[in-house]
Amino acid sequence: MGRVTVTFQPESIQAEAQSGEKLIDVAARAHIDVSNLCGGQGVCGRCRVRVQKGRLSLTDKAIGKLSRKEIEQGYTLACQAEILDENVEVWVPPESTTDVQIQISDYLVSAEESAPVAGHDYEPGPIVRPLCEKFYLELPPPSIDDCLSDLERVYRALRKSIPEFPFVQAHYSCLWGMAGLFRGNDWKVTATVNLRDADYPTIIRLEGGDTTSANLGIAIDVGTTTVVAQLIDLRTGEILGAQASHNSQARYGEDVVSRMIFACGPAGIAPLTEAITFTINSLIDSLVKKHKIRHRDITSIVAAGNTVMSHLLLGIEPCNIRLAPYIPAAARFPQFLAEEIGIKANPQAFLHCVPCVSSYVGGDITAGVYACGMYEHEEISALIDVGTNGEIVIGNSEWLVCCSASAGPAFEGAGIKCGTRAILGAIEKISIDGDRVRYETIGNQKPLGVCGSAIIDGIAELLSSGIIDQSGKFILLDHPMVQVVDDVPELIVAPAGESASGEPIVITEDDISNLIKTKGAVLAAVRVLLKTLEMDFMDLEKIYVAGGFGAHLDIEKAIFIGLLPDIPKERIRFVGNSSLAGARHALLSTRAFHRMEELANRMTYIELSVHPDFMNEFVAALFLPHTDVELFPTVTGKLKERQNGRPVQ
């Protein structure tokens, strides 16, 4: 088999390849991150690239995913194309790279949460301290009468600065070069202290002069599909910037189960750990570049992710998570030296993972429970986190129960033909007004696709307009914006002429069917958990909804399609990425971090997969909004009004 050269445009990056190799693997090796939500199964169709010179082999699967026009233009799917015995040049369009998405999603994440953290356990000041804090010390130079060693001199000064930590240790690496550092900087130094363990605060770094203004942290939401990182000023709590990206692990499988199967196979965990650290490093690199900071000023990192993501990030075997009795290797994690798992930051910076509850309720949920504050109040509330899985927590300041349901990443744009994450150019709102379909895009850009909030809008509008029925089937096929392609009816949201790619942006009957399964799983989980507690929807005083839908989730429409329980909408609050918010809280407050450890311990996990009611509840929920009309009285009312010819809001 011959060796050939593959050139990736527009960057003109070249890579050597072997004939027979998949193009997507060559791209991965060249660190060109081609979108690949389905893990190379030829299902998601996100890895479209155009062959500009030379040829590639093409499978039938790829042909099925591409339009005739695309095939004529030379498009193929990178995961389905194999290298032949000739050099080839391919063009990776911006919408097929995660790189571009990293850049544009910044807008959204930082817009959503630009205010400094306040409340809860974070009050900058002497009582609550970040996981890693810098202290500027002006040490008195030694003399015959004050001949303490250099190190004890630092300890003495720190005891004055942080009287609540009388016993400070130094990591041994601080001692190397310390004597010269002190004398070369006129005894003015800054000590970076890891405060995670109140019993064992540790100086991890000593620098000359006052560098307290450069103490940065990274909060990360490690999602199965999407990874979001925020750069935090640990002194002020300010969010300096945010970046998001696809999780590069996607090439090894779309969901946690397929990634576990890969990790526990012959290749082992390493490729998955490398993929996620690659993703995190790209996010950090972008933040470092954009904000003109230095990697060494990043002194602590907090990651919140589900249990499998946490294991894979830390290089820990997740294999027993999917085998009865479903035991994670760890749920509360020790701190890991970031460098040792390959993450670029200060060489002494630690990575802290938010503790998990069980194999299927992870640190992202612990972080979310903390961030929404439901654990503080007497009133009973619920957190519904819709990511690649759906997790539900119900409880109050006295008790908390939780469960997990495999939902699928439909709301993050995967499994949806024109789905996209909430990035610049994503359609975030849809309304149907008679024959016309209106939409709004993030940043008023040319539309790229539909994000989660718009899919909810679209389905709700299709249902209330009578274009689809309650089972999600198209019944009004003569609507001017409805067309049938390959026997599948679809709504044209943006015609070809308006979209960024020149292709129409649509919502298909298959998309709706996928989404109904996702929302059905979430609602069924809520129902089963409430039943176990002998409670009803109305017993929930508050529902916090978290997830990557977009910036503006229309609560009423989410109720209308049966994703959220039919309770007064003022009781429901969309809290965005609560996992990320929790990670940020932990970074900024050791007290918050320890509270999360306590919460993870306190939450009672209910296993749905063995629950006798779950399957019935799931089937009952595969309807818009639900087969049991009494569960959704207001929706039922509105649907009746529609049948009576009156407009539905």
Place this chain on the structure above:
Amino acid sequence: MGRVTVTFQPESIQAEAQSGEKLIDVAARAHIDVSNLCGGQGVCGRCRVRVQKGRLSLTDKAIGKLSRKEIEQGYTLACQAEILDENVEVWVPPESTTDVQIQISDYLVSAEESAPVAGHDYEPGPIVRPLCEKFYLELPPPSIDDCLSDLERVYRALRKSIPEFPFVQAHYSCLWGMAGLFRGNDWKVTATVNLRDADYPTIIRLEGGDTTSANLGIAIDVGTTTVVAQLIDLRTGEILGAQASHNSQARYGEDVVSRMIFACGPAGIAPLTEAITFTINSLIDSLVKKHKIRHRDITSIVAAGNTVMSHLLLGIEPCNIRLAPYIPAAARFPQFLAEEIGIKANPQAFLHCVPCVSSYVGGDITAGVYACGMYEHEEISALIDVGTNGEIVIGNSEWLVCCSASAGPAFEGAGIKCGTRAILGAIEKISIDGDRVRYETIGNQKPLGVCGSAIIDGIAELLSSGIIDQSGKFILLDHPMVQVVDDVPELIVAPAGESASGEPIVITEDDISNLIKTKGAVLAAVRVLLKTLEMDFMDLEKIYVAGGFGAHLDIEKAIFIGLLPDIPKERIRFVGNSSLAGARHALLSTRAFHRMEELANRMTYIELSVHPDFMNEFVAALFLPHTDVELFPTVTGKLKERQNGRPVQ
């Protein structure tokens, strides 16, 4: 300049060399540890080697150190011989290698301290624990009803095993492969726990099965001249073996000051750190080989050394120790990962240094004060440690003061023509009976040289026989065992025909002069310290004498020459290598380690170099036993008896 090959015999080890290089540097590169007490200055004459093939250049200095016969036989000094443009083969005689000494000194060290540690703070059992302990755990396998994570399962089992440590952490490296380890070993595992910090016990290793019987520690006395290591069973406290060697740093300077000058010059600390870690690794390797153990079973290491040795071992700048106001970078050291400073043991084993008091009173003295127990009693006692420096501590359970005097390594055999450390074949006792000189060697071997205890014997006997006077000059030159070589008179202890080398073993007038300076410095330090305390010799209820003199220090003779104060000999106890004993205590008992931290804090250091009385006291002590006869009443009495023609003793 050409490249040539140097062959070292008897091992036939070959090394490449450049013409112009010193032979001793080539040997060092080939890891042939040629004795080199003077740091390559051509002074100690220990690096004799014989050229068997080819030629080497030879300096005048070398010629002055060699006898005519040696020169005829082809002997040279490795530190003074330069490689020429031709291949060369040299023979390294056993007495010139430290390797041989490593092997033979084992006898002595383990004979001296073969009993398990007992008393003080070490009682094997639940209350006092070694710095690193292994716990065998039979974990209940997880089930649906007991679905704790693998890691929490270990924590829970450990809490039962060591209820006094409710909060145990795991080092992150333990999590890698842990899940498979547990399941592959039927949930029977051994946890190795670092207990140095009671507030923060840390699992550093997890192994399958019961490996508690293999938990080993290394106690090291890091002397400026000699390094001694003991292999300790951390479960029983038993000393399994001991090895000693020259400190390879000697090639960079004989004493701490010259090594500091080297370390603070352009080459930096690294060569010195590498030299001492090389020495320690050789000792560990020998112990590993001899006792058929594995490096990975060495789970903790405690080193006791003077402040400069401690800094150089840990790679910390010692530069300010020799500049006013004499400030060490650190006196209490954090634990160092042994691997990170290049020491071969378990990859997660820590090296702990016994804390120092000040720049010139180090961890060896703290360890000694602990080991002799003087800090526990109300009675006032002194510790006199005679190594390359002499350190004195006086005090009791309420107060402790200490000082240091630069003594020189005469008692360890350096600066003495036929001096040697207390190794197999070393002459350890000398008596002069009329015209005859009798001697005893360690192990009844052919004599190699005289060790510290024999030099004291020899001088005392020379003085009481009237062969030398109280200033150390030979006055009885017609004694049959006295000869004059190159104008310097000397006592023949063992004639050429009896010695291992075929050369006579002698004590020269220069040797005596060197030794008088050493003993003078020690005694002057004791005097100044006592004066400061407004005390006399007789106020000392007990004197503990430590140092590498040999196994049998004759206390009476040490008093007779004025090395030790003239107090009743039953008050004086020779305690051998108390630094090593203290290191062993620390290894076996966290309580002992913390007590040493406390002791180092409590000791008050008196700086002799600025003390107005020291120089006068030193000069007054340059006499046998002392210029002030009243200070040594019993010795004066004996000398008077001798003058009256009656036998001494």
